[in-house]
Amino acid sequence: MPIIEILEAADPRLDLYRDVKDRDLTGRDGLFMAEGKVVLERLFVSEHAVCISVLTTHERLKTLDVSGLASDVPVYVVPQGMMDTVAGFPIHRGYLALGRYAPKQSLTDVLTGPRVRVLALSAIANTDNMGGLMRNAAAFGVDAVILDAECCDPLYRKAIRVSVGGVLKVPHYRVDDMVATFREYDLTAYALSPSGKTALDEVRPAPRSAFLFGAEGPGLRPQLMAACQTVRIDMHGGFDSLNVATTSGIVLYHMCK
8 A cells, every 4th residue: 555645736646636526526537536534444345436546644544444445556645734725625534535436246236136125216316315315225234226317426425425435335326217127127116205005114025125215395206106116104293204314214224124
């Protein structure tokens, strides 16, 4: 693991770390930005992503567990002030890394076996919600996450941070047609909605199941709902809905036991 001290903010080796916020939504040549100690340490040992380089300070490096980091990955060490200048805002955590998402298995390979649990997401555009959903997927042992074209990228820096690196523990895949994917992989789909026909407590999930969540507000499109068994969480006093990440935590706890 080469540790490289850099003392010039203009050093080209730092180019991909520049203006972190401005480039968060535009990509970095196919790479993603990870931030924070726990997230970096999960990146180092991820089966679904590889670390390209690390940017930190002398003091932060002392507390970073790099035992899982590949021996040829460069670790750039800079003063805290330079790190803030390069990133474009104060990096209080003092840890950044560039990674490339590269799951070793295809969706077909992942969804083998008699018991499968899939988190399916449609039109989740809020990065905080995406991060919370990916965190719950990791926490409750989901086998894979599938996303439609309307979902934001789970690898946005903020989504990764909110997921506490969960997005690096569970493989995710884009699909063109959610309903066709359910059929192709013989998944019984359960769509969560306040208007669901069956209460969550009454559901005994099929061995191969997918749990579908949509954006807050508009919810799931009717054609998606029609292709699924619809499920609701009964609430007190006529309140009709929960935050989608909160809902997924309740549902995945019940469905993945």
